[in-house]
Amino acid sequence: MKGKRIIRSRIMVAATMGVTVLAVAACGMMAMMGTGAEPPAAEEFGLGPRHSAQGAYVAQIQPAAPLAVRKMQSVNIRITDAQGVPVDGAAITVDGRMPQHGHGLPTRPRVTRAHGNGVYQIDGLRFNMGGWWEFRLVIAGQAGADSVTFNLDL
Amino acid sequence: MKTTRVLPVLSVVVLASVAGAAAAWDRGWTDEEMETIRSLWIGELGPLPEDPTNRFATDARAAELGKRLFFDTRLSSNGAVACATCHDPERAFQDGIALARGVGTTDRRTMPIAGTARSPFLFWDGRKDSQWAQALGPLESPVEHGGDRTRYAHVVARAYRAEYEALFGSMPTLDAAPASAGPVADPVARAAWDAMDAVRRDEVTQVFVNLGKAIAAYERTVDHEPSRFDRYAEGLMRDGRTPEHVLSEDEEAGLALFIGKGQCTNCHNGPQFTNNEFHNTGVPAAPGLPNDVGRFAGAERVLTDEFNCRSRWSDARPEQCSELEFLATGGHELERAFKVPSLREVADRAPYMHAGQIATMEDVVDHYSRAPQAPAGHTELRPLRLSAREKAQLVAFLRALSGEGKE
Numbered sequence: 016m017k018g019k020r021i022i023r024s025r026i027m028v029a030a031t032m033g034v035t036v037l038a039v040a041a042c043g044m045m046a047m048m049g050t051g052a053e054p055p056a057a058e059e060f061g062l063g064p065r066h067s068a069q070g071a072y073v074a075q076i077q078p079a080a081p082l083a084v085r086k087m088q089s090v091n092i093r094i095t096d097a098q099g100v101p102v103d104g105a106a107i108t109v110d111g112r113m114p115q116h117g118h119g120l121p122t123r124p125r126v127t128r129a130h131g132n133g134v135y136q137i138d139g140l141r142f143n144m145g146g147w148w149e150f151r152l153v154i155a156g157q158a159g160a161d162s163v164t165f166n167l168d169l
Numbered sequence: 170m171k172t173t174r175v176l177p178v179l180s181v182v183v184l185a186s187v188a189g190a191a192a193a194w195d196r197g198w199t200d201e202e203m204e205t206i207r208s209l210w211i212g213e214l215g216p217l218p219e220d221p222t223n224r225f226a227t228d229a230r231a232a233e234l235g236k237r238l239f240f241d242t243r244l245s246s247n248g249a250v251a252c253a254t255c256h257d258p259e260r261a262f263q264d265g266i267a268l269a270r271g272v273g274t275t276d277r278r279t280m281p282i283a284g285t286a287r288s289p290f291l292f293w294d295g296r297k298d299s300q301w302a303q304a305l306g307p308l309e310s311p312v313e314h315g316g317d318r319t320r321y322a323h324v325v326a327r328a329y330r331a332e333y334e335a336l337f338g339s340m341p342t343l344d345a346a347p348a349s350a351g352p353v354a355d356p357v358a359r360a361a362w363d364a365m366d367a368v369r370r371d372e373v374t375q376v377f378v379n380l381g382k383a384i385a386a387y388e389r390t391v392d393h394e395p396s397r398f399d400r401y402a403e404g405l406m407r408d409g410r411t412p413e414h415v416l417s418e419d420e421e422a423g424l425a426l427f428i429g430k431g432q433c434t435n436c437h438n439g440p441q442f443t444n445n446e447f448h449n450t451g452v453p454a455a456p457g458l459p460n461d462v463g464r465f466a467g468a469e470r471v472l473t474d475e476f477n478c479r480s481r482w483s484d485a486r487p488e489q490c491s492e493l494e495f496l497a498t499g500g501h502e503l504e505r506a507f508k509v510p511s512l513r514e515v516a517d518r519a520p521y522m523h524a525g526q527i528a529t530m531e532d533v534v535d536h537y538s539r540a541p542q543a544p545a546g547h548t549e550l551r552p553l554r555l556s557a558r559e560k561a562q563l564v565a566f567l568r569a570l571s572g573e574g575k576e
Contacts (some may be wrong), residue, residue: 085439086268087491116435118502121446139495143446144435159235 052114054147060166068160070097071104072154074163077134085167087122094095094133096158105156109137112149145169170422172208193534196411196421203405205428209401213440217286222299222478223382225336226286226389234332235387238380243324244308246315247272252304252384255279255313261514262391267455267525268483273312276458278525281518284511286389289492292469293507295447298492299483302386302476305377309353317351317358320345322376341372378482393441393513394572398424401569416569423566426559431537433512433563442512442570449506451541451548455524460545463523464506468498506547514572516568530567534560 054060063075077091094102111120124140142148150165198206207213211561215322222513225231238244239252250271256262262282264270285291292301307313308321319359325333326340346369350361362370397415401424404412427433431511438444447464454460471493476482478490497503521527527536538560540550555563 085444087495107246117547118448118549119497121497122497123497139491143444145438146435 021062054115055166060168062167063165064095065163066097067154067163069161071161072096072102072156072163074134074152074154074165076150078167079158080085082142082167082169084145087139087141089136089137089138090140091130091134092152094154094156096136096156101131102154102156102158103129103131103133103151105135105154107135107155108153110139110151110153111140111142112151113144113146114149115147116144142169171349183204191471196425198405198411202425202428205382206402206424206433207406208438209398209428209434209440210406211393211399211440212406214287214393217389219485219491220286220299220385220389222483223301224484224572225382225386226300228338228386230334231334231383231386232390233387234329234336235383235385237329237545241324241328243318243328244314244321244380244489245272248319250314252307255280255307261517263518264514265519267520269313271307271310271313272315275310275312276455276461277523278520280508281514282388282391283513284391284441285392286392287441288443289466290445290508292467292470294463294470295378295508296392296467296470297474297476298471298478298490299476300388301378301381302474304384304388305381305476308377308381309351311354312404317349317353317355317362317401318364318377319346319350320348321349321380322346324374325376325380332532333376336383341369343373345369346373358526381463392513396513396571397569397573398566400573414463416567418492418567419562420569421566422559423562423564423569426555426563427566430559431553431555431563433537436509442515443509445507445509447503447508448549449502449504449535449543449546450550451543452505452507452522452536453526454544455526458524461523463551464508465499465503465546468496468503472496472498500545505543506546512567514556514571516571530564531560534563534567 023120047158052105062078064073066073075093077093079091081112082088092145094105094107107126109124109126110143111118111124120141121143122139122141124137126135126137127138130136144167148167148169150167151162153160153162211398222227227532239256242249242251242254244251245553254271255269256279256471257264263279267278269275269277280293285303289298291297291300292306297303297306308316309318322341323346327427330340346365347361348371349355349358350365353359353363365373401412401415405570411421428502435459436444436446436448447467449463471477474480478485478493479487485489516530519529520535521530527533537550537555538555540548540552543550
């Protein structure tokens with residue numbers, strides 16, 4: 016998945032910048048967990064606002080209630096372009112994955128309504144485990160197609 | 170952060186072993202562990218979710234009728250099989266054998282009933298999306314109850330007419346209905362069903378559906394019961410320190426492993442000790458049985474099920490069927506993914522897994538520690554490399570999940 020590659024490349028950049036302690040710690044954790052994926056730094060977690068991979072959009076998750084495990088839930092997302100102008104009329108797909116467990120969401124959430132002012136409603140979202148989730152939106156709007164990956168700690 | 174919690178838990182285990190001889194045992198749970206323990210506590214269950222598909226779900230008369238139907242062996246082809254034959258209330262509503270035996274032998278392990286009103290999908294593969302739709306499956310299975318719709322409608326008309334009509338309105342006239350007919354595997358009963366007028370078939374199916382809804386109203390009353398673990402968790406929440414003489418040191422250590430190194434709460438989370446989802450954990454194939462792809466097939470089947478939430482027999486409005494609307498189908502992840510069972514009363518429910526492949530809890534814990542390759546699809550497990558002592562502690566903890574009257 017693209018989001019995972021982004022995170023790995025960030026770790027590589029950090030290592031080449033001389034932050035070897037971080038890399039050694041990450042390798043140690045990898046060996047212990049027995050999986051190839053490690054969560055990014057704490058500041059990479061959260062609901063945004065977060066830039067898309069190519070910088071075309073900025074997205075923010077606006078849940079009506081705190082995100083929770085085992086519940087079917089609905090969240091709004093707000094999307095602007097790089098200048099902060101709300102993006103309406105975009106086609107958005109939703110995906111979620113647990114890099115450490117090799118599985119995705121147990122449901123197929125999707126955008127069900129566009130509320131205007133760059134706000135879209137996603138329904139059918141459920142997480143089946145606590146831990147690190149990558150929550151990914153692919154946004155196709157006037158500024159082209161781009162994706163944004165959130166790191167969520169459920 | 171939760172994903173990097175393994176080290177602190179390990180150090181707690183190590184410290185605990187060192188301090189084990191201290192007189193006043195206090196485990197010293199971290200805030201995060203306390204939070205996880207609370208999330209498993211029965212007090213977090215909350216009220217039963219509504220069942221919009223069954224407008225009789227909370228009707229006490231329906232539950233009373235359903236209870237009688239649940240134990241009635243006339244609802245079978247040989248007059249010897251009731252729901253309770255496999256779902257024995259004396260044995261946590263299961264039968265203690267690997268493959269369920271009705272009029273024949275099935276390919277799957279009997280599942281318990283407690284708390285099923287809280288699960289969006291039923292059966293090991295989740296091919297049903299309500300308790301009543303689930304209850305109708307075994308009734309038409311050639312190896313479970315072995316009967317058919319007109320047979321059951323005749324039983325209701327003969328034995329339960331007054332109770333039925335008080336709830337559901339007048340019984341249809343069954344004078345012209347064959348003694349045995351239904352959309353079942355038996356070719357004679359199937360042919361008799363195909364020969365029936367469509368209106369008469371619908372009348373019989375409505376009786377069949379109502380029978381299922383009554384049984385579901387009874388099953389809805391079967392919920393989880395507090396265990397010794399819950400007493401421990403409750404004391405911990407109340408006093409902020411480890412209650413004495415509720416869990417042994419080994420059981421407490423098992424709890425620490427359960428929520429820590431053992432990673433059990435990845436799937437067995439929340440107060441039901443299950444996320445009610447489907448996962449491939451590399452459970453070996455059952456010898457002699459056909460290939461079982463689990464949820465991969467179950468997800469497709471529930472979408473087209475005659476009695477699903479969107480069906481004409483459901484009382485739900487289409488917009489209330491969000492589980493079907495956002496259902497995940499297809500994909501490699503669903504292959505040999507099976508329902509995560511609740512671990513409440515697990516010690517009373519050997520043998521384990523969807524076809525009873527694993528005989529004891531010790532062997533189950535060993536399976537999760539070894540994490541073998543899946544016979545098909547991909548296991549989500551990674552080896553835990555638990556020591557013999559850790560495995561024994563986990564099993565000790567699992568035994569504390571039974572109702573206190575049953576230990």
